[in-house]
Amino acid sequence: MNHENSVLTRVAITMAPRLNNALFASLFQQCGGISGFFEETDQNIETLFRENNLTNIQPERSRWLQMAKQELDVMEKHHIRVCGIEDSNYPRLLKHCADAPLVLFYKGILDDSDSKNIAIVGTRKATEMGKKRVDTLLHELAETGYHPNIISGLAYGIDITAHTACIHYGLKAQAVLGHGLHMVYPASHKNMAEKILEQGGALISEFPTCAQILPTNFLQRNRIVAGMSEAILVAESPIKGGAMSTARQALSYNREVMAIPGRPEDPTFAGCNLLIKQNIAALVENIKDLLRILNWPPLPTGPYQMSLDLFPITNNEVLLLEILLKRGEQNIDQLHQLTRIPVHDLSVLLLKLELEGHVMQLPGNCYTLI
Known part of the structure; x- marks a missing residue:
């Protein structure tokens, strides 16, 4: 089966109730994989379902394939890719779990072969x-x-x-x-x-x-x-x-x-x-x-990038820091009165400054510089 059909069958198997789980891997092994499952005759599939105690599930392969074709259109629109458990970029640790999904959908980079x-x-x-x-x-x-x-x-x-x-x-x-x-x-x-x-x-x-x-x-x-x-x-x-x-x-x-x-x-x-x-x-x-x-040993120290400046400091943040520096501990209502920043936006800014290690929240919804 070519790559396009392989992708189609992987998506199609996720349409099957309860079959997208490695608990049923033996069924697909008997068919020669997920693609082979869709190539078997109806008679063989019915036999395999009985042998694997799946008599309460009706194999509707044609309908699953049709649903998968529609799903592929949505996946293309949203830049979604698919990965099967036999693929090299399938998460290596997950692959060895008995109940691992046979198929994963993903966006971005799915490759942790050398990563912790x-x-x-x-x-x-x-x-x-x-x-x-x-x-x-x-x-x-x-x-x-x-x-x-x-x-x-x-x-x-x-x-x-x-x-x-x-x-x-x-x-x-x-x-x-x-x-x-x-x-x-x-x-x-x-x-x-x-x-x-x-x-x-x-x-x-x-x-x-x-x-x-x-x-x-x-x-x-x-x-x-x-x-x-x-x-x-x-x-x-x-x-x-x-x-x-x-x-x-x-x-x-x-x-x-x-x-x-x-x-x-x-x-x-x-x-x-x-x-x-x-x-x-x-x-x-x-x-x-x-x-x-x-059991991770300390790494040799050397120059490396500490952080990415994805959240450059804004004028409102500078204003907040200056007020806390001059006036000391302030609660959020006092900061609102002093800055005229809407309370919702103020809460977001304070959380950001807290996560960045600039301010600390105290009891009573008060804030102070660290």
Whole structure:
């Protein structure tokens, strides 16, 4: 089968219910691969389905191929590519997981053959402390000279904080999404997705654009985040949440699990503390802990690019810094009165300055220079 037909059949198999999972790899091995599955006679396919206990699924190969042709048109429009588990650019660690997707859709550069891979996950309702810790850790990681792929899910909270830090400190980010790549959810993170691609990263999904977006998709994608990584860091999480399921999935893949501890009375770190208490996760307080746990030796120091100036400082940011320098600690209402910057825009600017290490948030929604 030629390359065009190979791409078509890979897309087509993602239309099959429950068949885009390596749990059913034996079926395709008996057919000589995914392409061979679509070349078999109807009689042989029916026999193979019975032998593989798939009697509750009706093989509708013609319909799947027709759907795939329509999907290819959408993929071309949105610059989406497809990768099969047998391809050289399929994530090398994920390939060895029993439940790895047979097919991945992606944008950007999907090649980690020589790269280290760390997943950073956590709650969508991250505290400023949790965000600051992630930003500091990735800043310090970039300064060591190591530049691993940082894998996360582009969600609110810890995910977007990790991606933002990657962009700022010149690290490569890979975002695994729970829907087709014709869109970005949440929509407010579309600009960050574009910056990830500009910086040589990738957007990855097992879902075609025509797939229904369901809450379970985001739990399902967690196994890809865990499977792609040699280690996973839970930066902030309550006891229940997607980050905890990702950590336990990583443990089942024999990956290194790490967690940043929090105060015992802080519920947003209760999951991290529990993982450490149960000896599931190694405790990480700083970059030295991380390098020791991963057994990464210190690299020779030398000139290298510390960060990319993708977020040049603006006049409003200069104004904020000057006010904090002259007046000291100010709450957001005081800063609004002094600058006349809309409160929403002010919050965004303050978060940016905080992530860049210029300001620190204090109790009472107050800010001060670091």
